[in-house]
Amino acid sequence: MNDNRTIALVAGVLALLSVATAVGQFLKRHPDRGLDPAAIRTFNNRLRGWWILCTVLAAAFWLGTTATVVLFGLVSFWALREFITLTPTRKGDHRALFWVFFLFTPLHYVLVGLNRYDVFSVFLPVYATLFVLARVAFAGDYKRFLERTAKIQAGLVVCVYCLSFAPALLQIPIPGAADADRSGNFRLLFFLILLVQFADCMQYVWSRMLGQRLVAPAVSSNRTWEGLLGSATSTALLAAALWWAAPPFQLWQATLAGLVVAVMGFAGGMTMSAIKRDRGVKDYGTLVVGHGGVLDRIDSMCFAAPVFYHITLLITGVKPG
Amino acid sequence: MTVSTAAIEDAAMLSPADITEKQLAPPKASARSPLCRAAGLGLAGLARLLAGASIRWIASQPDTCQRVYFANHTSHLDAIMVWSSLPQSVRELTRPVAAKDYWSRGIVRRWLAEKVFDAILIDRTDIKVHQSPVDMMIREAGTTYSLIVFPEGGRSVSGEIGEFKSGLYYLAKKRPDIELIPVHIDNLNRVLPRGEFLPVPLLSCISFGPPLWLERGEAKLDFLARARRAVLSLKE
Numbered sequence: 001m002n003d004n005r006t007i008a009l010v011a012g013v014l015a016l017l018s019v020a021t022a023v024g025q026f027l028k029r030h031p032d033r034g035l036d037p038a039a040i041r042t043f044n045n046r047l048r049g050w051w052i053l054c055t056v057l058a059a060a061f062w063l064g065t066t067a068t069v070v071l072f073g074l075v076s077f078w079a080l081r082e083f084i085t086l087t088p089t090r091k092g093d094h095r096a097l098f099w100v101f102f103l104f105t106p107l108h109y110v111l112v113g114l115n116r117y118d119v120f121s122v123f124l125p126v127y128a129t130l131f132v133l134a135r136v137a138f139a140g141d142y143k144r145f146l147e148r149t150a151k152i153q154a155g156l157v158v159c160v161y162c163l164s165f166a167p168a169l170l171q172i173p174i175p176g177a178a179d180a181d182r183s184g185n186f187r188l189l190f191f192l193i194l195l196v197q198f199a200d201c202m203q204y205v206w207s208r209m210l211g212q213r214l215v216a217p218a219v220s221s222n223r224t225w226e227g228l229l230g231s232a233t234s235t236a237l238l239a240a241a242l243w244w245a246a247p248p249f250q251l252w253q254a255t256l257a258g259l260v261v262a263v264m265g266f267a268g269g270m271t272m273s274a275i276k277r278d279r280g281v282k283d284y285g286t287l288v289v290g291h292g293g294v295l296d297r298i299d300s301m302c303f304a305a306p307v308f309y310h311i312t313l314l315i316t317g318v319k320p321g
Numbered sequence: 322m323t324v325s326t327a328a329i330e331d332a333a334m335l336s337p338a339d340i341t342e343k344q345l346a347p348p349k350a351s352a353r354s355p356l357c358r359a360a361g362l363g364l365a366g367l368a369r370l371l372a373g374a375s376i377r378w379i380a381s382q383p384d385t386c387q388r389v390y391f392a393n394h395t396s397h398l399d400a401i402m403v404w405s406s407l408p409q410s411v412r413e414l415t416r417p418v419a420a421k422d423y424w425s426r427g428i429v430r431r432w433l434a435e436k437v438f439d440a441i442l443i444d445r446t447d448i449k450v451h452q453s454p455v456d457m458m459i460r461e462a463g464t465t466y467s468l469i470v471f472p473e474g475g476r477s478v479s480g481e482i483g484e485f486k487s488g489l490y491y492l493a494k495k496r497p498d499i500e501l502i503p504v505h506i507d508n509l510n511r512v513l514p515r516g517e518f519l520p521v522p523l524l525s526c527i528s529f530g531p532p533l534w535l536e537r538g539e540a541k542l543d544f545l546a547r548a549r550r551a552v553l554s555l556k557e
Contacts (some may be wrong), residue, residue, distance in 0.1 A: 075521075081373055082524060084521075085373075085508065089511065094514055095517075
């Protein structure tokens with residue numbers, strides 16, 4: 001039963017990606033269709049990114065929970081690099097940053113891997129925050145103290161803490177599933193990733209098609225209220241259509257999760273846009289062609305993951321840890 | 322612009338042909354043993370991973386011809402990073418010029434400097450007239466090797482690029498055939514600032530610019546200012 005659902009999900013995704021790739025290649029070879037060539041290129045680049053994403057995820061899922069937690073840990077580490085690189089720091093922050101990168105971030109993911117919800121839910125927001133404040137104070141540079149510590153803290157919370165709730169989904173005991181059977185958890189995580197990616201895409205499509213009212217023109221020139229509404233509706237519909245794949249959810253619960261994921265993803269994109277605008281850059285880096293930096297890819301995920309995690313806890317009523 | 326030929330004609334002191342015949346000992350067949358080569362490869366990879374370096378060649382291409390890479394200097398990692406950013410084939414023929422007082426201290430550093438990077442160590446505290454650092458660089462470079470130099474003469478504290486010392490000018494004057502490649506190192510001072518020994522793994526950027534030469538009759542200060550501007554212009 002469980003295995004059938006996994007197979008159905010994998011087959012569905014593969015089919016969708018293959019069809020999209022075929023369409024993308026067809027459009028590339030026939031440029032005389034009146035479509036914007038730049039849009040086709042963006043589409044094809046995005047597709048390539050998704051193939052890479054799916055391959056990496058499949059490998060991590062196949063290797064198991066630990067490998068997936070490690071994968072997300074590496075993504076967090078890289079995103080935090082991009083975040084701190086773009087925020088100006090002073091020499092007085094150097095040693096605090098060293099511990100943030102090499103102690104707090106890895107240790108947090110170890111706690112996630114050990115399923116210690118009681119510790120990891122407060123480790124970064126409380127203890128890392130206190131440490132950073134004190135360490136920067138000890139370094140003796142008080143210039144713009146609150147601003148500097150707030151930047152480090154924001155980076156830690158968004159890039160590391162929030163994102164880690166995605167692999168933490170793998171530890172939630174799912175009602176009705178055998179203890180050793182984690183396939184339901186992996187489907188739940190994949191469900192989240194799929195919804196986030198889909199919401200991102202739909203936001204773009206709806207904004208392009210119907211977009212009239214920009215949410216905040218100074219922050220983002222392509223995020224509209226129509227895009228948000230359209231993305232929330234289509235993502236909720238997709239979640240409803242795929243509710244069978246996400247084990248603890250009933251139909252209405254999956255729909256609600258889809259809606260919330262879309263709204264949170266939109267909020268994440270807006271937030272990162274604001275930071276990028278402030279720093280005067282467009283993308284955070286160049287890892288995969290067409291996908292900007294790691295942080296550009298996971299901004300929606302960072303905002304959606306903790307909310308999705310807690311919705312799952314509330315709905316199933318299970319205790320984590 | 323016939324910059325290069327003009328410069329060569331102007332510097333009648335030594336033509337490249339003279340240098341090969343008289344002034345220089347034949348270059349060593351291979352300066353690095355296989356073990357040190359492997360260590361160099363590993364270290365280059367590690368440095369690039371740690372400092373998350375993106376490498377850009379702006380109006381410039383990597384080449385094994387003789388060159389002097391001159392860069393701004395903000396961190397102990399600078400020499401290793403520029404060296405690591407070069408393709409393997411170019412790296413084999415490129416020797417960083419580094420301060421003896423730092424790189425000959427301790428077994429590990431000395432081994433790295435002498436065997437792995439094959440660095441040319443300059444004694445900053447004891448500069449003799451008949452044995453100037455520039456002469457030493459030219460002798461060590463021979464007709465094969467390229468050099469990595471930091472014309473500010475030391476690491477800047479603020480991260481701003483300081484005035485260039487005159488060594489680069491004399492290097493250009495005595496060896497007008499060598500291409501001078503400006504290199505800009507961005508953000509490495511945040512990875513490992515002066516006075517720190519633990520690195521923070523931020524992302525850095527190494528940019529290589531188009532070659533320049535000493536122009537006919539160009540004054541020393543003008544040339545040094547132009548070279549400095551070439552590095553600055555790579556900052557975007």
